[in-house]
Amino acid sequence: MTQSNSRDRELRERAAAVIPGGMYGHQSVGLLPDDYPQFFERGEGAHIWDADGNRYLDFMCAYGPNLFGYAHPEIDAAFVRQLGQGDTLTGPTGLMVELAETLVRMVSHADWAIFCKNGTDATTMALTTARAHTKRRIVVRAKGAYHGALPWCTPRPAGVIDSDRAHQIFCDYNDVASLEAAVAEAGDDLAAIFAAPFRHDAFIDQAEPDAAYARKARELCDRTGALLVVDEVRAGFRLSRDCSWSRLGVSPDLSTWGKCLANGHPLSVMLGNEKARRAAASVYVTGSFWFQAATMAAALETLRLVRETDYLERITALGDRLRAGLDARARAAGFGFRQTGPATMPLFLFDDDPDLRKGFCFSSEMLSRGVYVHPWHNMFLCAAMTEADIDQTLDAAEAAFAVLKRQAPALGPVEKLAFLSGAH
Ligand SMILES: Cc1ncc(COP(=O)(O)O)c(C=O)c1O
Known part of the structure; x- marks a missing residue:
């Protein structure tokens, strides 16, 4: 010491x-x-x-x-202003609607938004929404890709039982043949393909997304009726002001965001397109703190800076x-x-x-x-x-x-x- x-x-x-x-x-x-x-x-x-x-x-x-x-002065001032007026209330404030409208304007694939707190809330909601939409079970995702810390996706095995991890098939990121094989194995039970914006796994070299891989994921979802989910929780707004795969010409059905959405204030969101709207409305998702207004004020200010700077x-x-x-x-x-x-x-x-x-x-x-x-x-x-x-x-x-x-x-x-x- x-x-x-x-x-x-x-x-x-x-x-x-x-x-x-x-x-x-x-x-x-x-x-x-x-x-x-x-x-x-x-x-x-x-x-x-x-x-x-x-x-x-x-x-x-x-x-x-x-x-x-x-401690960004403008973002934190917006947060504190709203905190003085009310934060966790019996219902959301109008800021929630304004924020959803803002994200729908900014993110090209998005027609709607559901807010939550942590990235894992959003990725788990995407999984549930895809299953509700397709009435199928299997998710295909890349080996080693992190999507959060609940039993279905935590990287550590302690306390996790087989059924928590059931109905998942793993492929190699950027490997079209491996993606196709995983989708073939899923057969008529494929609910979703999950993808990270780029391979950002720990301990190994990172890899830019291969456009052919991204396009194949889109094509396989279109062919099977499954939903394509891009998990922007970590990379959101550091690669693009839109969903990052828009740079590859690929539009997901769902995308999940968190982390910097409110510059450190706790907020995450699942965004989706028209196709997934009905399923998103059908799943029961909520949390005591998911509607907090001060965080949403901070997010609106953060997104203004994303657009205007x-x-x-x-x-x-x-x-x-x-x-x-x-x-x-x-x-x-x-x-x-x-x-x-x-x-x-x-x-x-x-x-x-x-x-x-x-x-x-x-x-x-x-x-x-x-x-x-x-x-x-x-x-x-x-x-x-x-x-x-x-x-x-x-x-x-x-x-x-x-x-x-x-x-x-x-x-x-x-x-x-x-x-x-x-x-x-
Ligand atoms: C790609 C990705 N998805 C999901 C999550 C989970 O987010 P959270 O820790 O906010 O639950 C993370 C967190 O690091 C992440 O990097």
Whole structure:
């Protein structure tokens, strides 16, 4: 323990007593380098401060929700204004209708919206809606793709029984033959094909969607009557101001959104087309907090910024600058350093690094220089970042590569990631 992480250590000890496992889910730092802080105290713009007051340029953006900057003045003012008037009421406010109209105008395949809170609410609702629409059971989805944490889709097996996972067939992302085989196996029981905007699975290189794969998914749904679902929860509004597969000329029947929809305020949504409207109206979906008005006010302001600012072009340019700069520095230091995924959602992996010991060392060195990067999960850029931030990141990376070069021969295996060895 050092002076600079004493509060974090103390909180972890207390958490171990009152929070099972000390922390849970994707925000547990259990699979991150030991020096990564578990607890934070504030965020502003592109920066976060940990519980000990250390400041970081944050390339995780709360795992996606932070698109325009933490504590964004206009978005948070809209939230607070509505909070003063009423938030969780006996019914929704008119903001709900306004927000649905806004999304229907912005997202080309959408004719209607159903709001909820978490991405998993939306993806699960899409599954139920597809089954209600088709009166069939099977969903085809890509191996390793994350769609949430309920028993039907959680990546961990504990507490999950076979029937929770029944009626799902897995294919390989971007592999047309494997998709066709899965659909053939589903026979006349296919309810839906689920797809991520791009392959953004953890621990492996990311992959852009192949247009032929996207078109085949659409064609197979049209042929069988199943619904095509694009899960935009993670990538929404970081690739496009529309559903991201519209760039491939493919329109889904349903799309699911969350994370940055209200710039960090809790809101998610399932959007759908006319074909799926009746089924969507028939399923019983609700939650005590799904109609909160303040979050919807924040979402309207977030979507105004999506429409009216050049945030997407700016974060794409920043991502390109980061990628080119890292590439040059990694090459100069003699490392095979793979940067995959879109510029706005990059993932870094080193060549010859099966248990991520290089990735851990690099990330720790970045952290110690005030830059929070992730060694095995895709990252996120936000519109509060500047060219100066990217240049600071590149300076930190140059120093981190230099340290790694000196230490690489002596690095021991990362025991907590031993399960990865031989997996890829
Ligand atoms: C693609 C995708 N779908 C669904 C979810 C689930 O969202 P939530 O954690 O808000 O339930 C996530 C969360 O990371 C996601 O990345």
